[in-house]
Amino acid sequence: MDEHIYKRHNKSLLLYHLVFPMKYRREVLTKEIGDSLRLICVGISERYEIQFVEIGYECDHVHFLVQSVPSISVSKLVTLIKSLSARELFKAHPEIKRILWGGNLWTSGYYANTVGQYGNKDVIRKYIENQGKEVEYKKIHGEQLKLWD
Template sequence: MSNSQEIRTGRHCVFNMHVHLVFVAKYRRDVFSKEILLTMQEVFRRVCIDFEAELVEFDGEHDHVYLLVNYPPKVAISSLVNSLKGASSRILRKKHPEIRNKLWGNALWSPSYFASSCGGVPIDIMKKYIKYESH
């Protein structure tokens, strides 16, 4: 998918669905460096592919991340979130062992998350928000 506004088709449906997600580090700890955020972006991109979804935009700060995901209707957002958080936590610990020194109780992510559908908002506006609001 090259165009996030592109109408997608499934076996029995036509769709264009986006979700804005925000994940926060447990206890808002100062955990994420630029290098860790780059690794995380690649992990999130691969997990999205496994769900036949697309990571349209990603950015983050030292204690939280923003994602904009284009996903098919067969995907439950909670399942996608669980996979994104689980895979990123596992891979970040392996690739960046220094992250463990910044964690509290060995948990990377807060168990909660923010999810918002992006219906009615032009995707370009949402992409700009994620790219520039996080700074």
């Protein structure tokens, strides 16, 4: 996990920090429900090209650190995780429906952010700015920035 994924025509390392609030920001998640959610995520990983690097939660929202492949967009990733986890949690814990009278586990919104292992925005910006200026850049700054060793 959180290593490069090699496919026939690409190599990728796509990590996302996703946050899903519970519907109405209700305090739904207990330790038992959180444990069920983790098991459900293991099942999702087995069926889809989605790896859950880390899962953390409080009673009214969940944080995921997820790795996936370029063919799965962020919105598809979110939809898959939300729909499958909601369906399975409602099956395993019918008491959740009493807390959430509308029948939805998650709000319609979410937070998504990319996570970089090899450099932040400023490092990558400088790297890109100096493409094609290698000779001039070396004279001023020494060796060219490298994203990977």
